Amino acid sequence: MFAVAPGFAAWGLMTGVAMVKSGMSVIEAILMTVLVYAGSAQLAAIPLLVAGAPAWVILATAFCVNLRFVVFSAHLRAYLMHLPRWQRLLTGFLTTDLSYVLFVRRFPAPSDEPDQRLAQQAYLAGNCGLCWVNWVGSSLVGVALANLIPTAWGLGFAGILALLGISFSLVTxxxxxxxxxxxxxxxxxxxxxxxxxxxxxxxxxxxxxxxxxxxxxxxxxxxxxxxxxxxxxxxxx
Known part of the structure; x- marks a missing residue:
């Protein structure tokens, strides 16, 4: 995760900037960063919030953008079903595109061996934890420095490049x-x-x-x- 953290941080930084520049208050931007924790959904919802779209439209848009996580969770089910429900829910909330991709590349198939299961759980938890700290931290910096960082810099594209790099490495x-x-x-x-x-x-x-x-x-x-x-x-x- 450290290898792609800079690109992910740039994406989070620009998301924080975009939230404040869209007219959201600092408190609203902070709550959205911590509670939603979904860059694509946040960026999709921001212009709808600016346009004054109905709440159901905003929620439906975020839902559609995040439906890819249904595919991720279906694949991860065999890896995580031995865990308590609260751990599965927490893992589902913290899992991102990058942490999922890195995990399945490291562990192509689930295992019934306790030591291997523990290794898989530790690897996923480490990646998810670092990803959460990276995203939330960079987004909060973006919220704090929104008036100093122009959106024209397009730093959010660095996150897309990070995703592309990981995706291409999986096409084997x-x-x-x-x-x-x-x-x-x-x-x-x-x-x-x-x-x-x-x-x-x-x-x-x-x-x-x-x-x-x-x-x-x-x-x-x-x-x-x-x-x-x-x-x-x-x-x-």
């Missing part, structure tokens, strides 16, 4: 390359959709295409001569 198989291409193309093609729904379209398109390809690969492996029972794409080079 043909199926992941296809998923990235399909998601990117779908997001751009549906960019005009309201409430950031192009993000949901991109996720759905990538998942659907990869599921079809994966099942086709499993059927081909099962029907190939000499295929052993239980063999599949995950068991072949």
């Amino acid at each position: 198989t043909r199926l992941r390359i296809i998923a990235a291409v399909v998601a990117g193309a779908a997001a751009v093609a549906t960019f005009a959709l309201p409430l950031k729904l192009n993000i949901l379209v991109a996720i759905a398109a990538a998942v659907a295409v990869c599921l079809v390809l994966e099942r086709a690969g499993m059927r081909a492996a099962a029907s190939s001569p000499g295929a052993e029972p239980g063999a599949g794409p995950g068991n072949t080079p």
